[in-house]
Amino acid sequence: MIYFVSGATGFLGGRVVELLLQRGDQVIAFGRNLQALERLAGLGAQTIQGDLTDSEILLNSIPEGGSVIHCGALSTPWAKKEDYLQANVNGTEILCSVSLKKQVKRFVHISTPSIYVERFAKENILESDSLPSVMINDYAHTKLLAEKIVDSYVQQGLSALILRPQGIFGPRDTAIIPRLIRVAQKGFVPVMNEGVKIDLTYVDNVVEAIFCALRAQEKYVGEKYNITNGEPVDQLLTLEYLLEKLGYRVKRKWIPDSRAWFLAGILEWIYRTFALQGEPLLTRYSVCTLAFTRTLSIEKARRELGYDPQVSMTEGLERTIPWFAQLRS
Numbered sequence: 001m002i003y004f005v006s007g008a009t010g011f012l013g014g015r016v017v018e019l020l021l022q023r024g025d026q027v028i029a030f031g032r033n034l035q036a037l038e039r040l041a042g043l044g045a046q047t048i049q050g051d052l053t054d055s056e057i058l059l060n061s062i063p064e065g066g067s068v069i070h071c072g073a074l075s076t077p078w079a080k081k082e083d084y085l086q087a088n089v090n091g092t093e094i095l096c097s098v099s100l101k102k103q104v105k106r107f108v109h110i111s112t113p114s115i116y117v118e119r120f121a122k123e124n125i126l127e128s129d130s131l132p133s134v135m136i137n138d139y140a141h142t143k144l145l146a147e148k149i150v151d152s153y154v155q156q157g158l159s160a161l162i163l164r165p166q167g168i169f170g171p172r173d174t175a176i177i178p179r180l181i182r183v184a185q186k187g188f189v190p191v192m193n194e195g196v197k198i199d200l201t202y203v204d205n206v207v208e209a210i211f212c213a214l215r216a217q218e219k220y221v222g223e224k225y226n227i228t229n230g231e232p233v234d235q236l237l238t239l240e241y242l243l244e245k246l247g248y249r250v251k252r253k254w255i256p257d258s259r260a261w262f263l264a265g266i267l268e269w270i271y272r273t274f275a276l277q278g279e280p281l282l283t284r285y286s287v288c289t290l291a292f293t294r295t296l297s298i299e300k301a302r303r304e305l306g307y308d309p310q311v312s313m314t315e316g317l318e319r320t321i322p323w324f325a326q327l328r329s
Contacts, residue, residue: 001105002026002063006052006095007072008045009036011174012110012165012206016069017045019207028061031072052091058098067106067214068099073143075112075175077286078271078279081138088142089149096153096160107160108213109150113226113296114140115164117285119261121293123197127164127224127300137285147224154222161213161220163206165227166296170203170316171323177242181324184243188253189236190282192260192291196235199228199295202316205309212305220304226296231313235290245321257291 003020007013009031020027021044029045030052031037037047050057052072062068072095074087092109099107116125117136135141150160169176183189209227236252243250264287267280288294301307311319 002028002066003069004028004030004062004066004104005069005071006030006091007070007110008040008047009033010071010073010075011170011172012168012203013069013071014040014172015170015203016071016207016210018043019204021045028063028066030061052095053086055094055098058095059101062098062102062104064102066102066104068095068104068108069210069214070095070107070109073110073146075139076279077114077137077139077283079138084138084142088139089145092146092149096149096158100153100156100158105159106214106216107150107153107158108210109146109160109162110210111147111162111164111224112140112143113164113166113294114285115144115147116294116296117288119284119288119292121196123293123295124297125226125295126297127226136288137283140285151222159218159221161216161222162224163209163213163227163301164224164296165201165206165209166294167198167200167228168203168206169200170320173203173320173324176200177320177324180239180242181246181248184246184248184250188251189239189243190255190260190290191236191252192255192257192287194236195293196291197232197293197295198235198238198289199230199232200238200313200316201228202309202311202313202319204311205229205316208310209301209305209307212301212307216305223300223304225301225305225307226298227301227307228296228298229309229311229313229316230298231309232295233313242317242321245317246325257287260287260291 008029
């Protein structure tokens with residue numbers, strides 16, 4: 001089997017390529033970052049630099065009868081709407097179309113639990129639970145549109161499954177811990193509510209879920225699956241533990257979630273209206289993340305895919321902290 005991995009130069013995609021190569025598979029790593037592609041080529045991957053919206057290069061890159069792992073996306077929580085649409089919607093549409101033409105054996109689409117986010121606590125969320133009528137941001141909106149595109153191609157015969165991994169972390173993480181460090185450098189951690197529970201997922205467990213999806217029975221084609229470590233943690237205590245281990249001394253700064261929501265709305269309006277570069281210090285998405293419990297049920301993935309997290313939260317943190325500690329030293 002030959003595997004085509006989109007978004008191979010990203011955090012998750014790169015790890016997928018590494019672990020596929022470790023088990024002896026042939027891998028085509030597709031992405032835009034040349035330096036990251038060179039690293040993967042050194043590990044033994046065939047690398048192709050390109051954009052998901054280029055149908056010609058995809059037609060020449062995706063192997064007939066192979067399998068596709070679609071990790072490619074614009075996943076930052078703040079960007080231009082048209083950029084999200086291009087990367088997450090148009091890119092997925094073209095990749096699905098080419099994959100169907102190439103009669104790929106299996107298509108695994110990486111989505112996001114951000115589509116569940118609302119301004120209140122939600123526990124043990126099921127894949128079948130009703131979704132918000134309005135998505136929390138453009139990222140979540142375009143990822144939901146991408147899921148619907150995959151669904152439409154399943155109806156046409158694409159053998160696809162959708163995974164929704166929550167809070168991916170690990171060495172080379174480009175989102176969670178780097179954002180946490182940027183906050184810590186300001187000298188405080190914003191606290192809106194105590195006792196907030198969250199689910200995180202060590203990156204190797206997400207790859208394990210992908211492997212499970214690749215070998216899943218055909219009767220599960222078209223299904224969606226939550227993926228986490230299955231160990232909800234106290235958000236504040238976990239953040240403080242990580243920061244302490246990374247050598248940061250920070251204080252708690254209490255901000256009522258209602259005030260934070262109001263401020264986030266103002267900041268988002270300013271950034272959009274004046275087309276400011278960068279990301280607002282506070283967004284409505286980050287308020288929901290910090291202020292409200294959000295945990296996911298992974299029983300469906302356990303039952304239907306045989307998914308079983310291989311790396312515990314404790315072990316995952318022990319593997320992750322030295323990576324970021326050495327970057328700081």
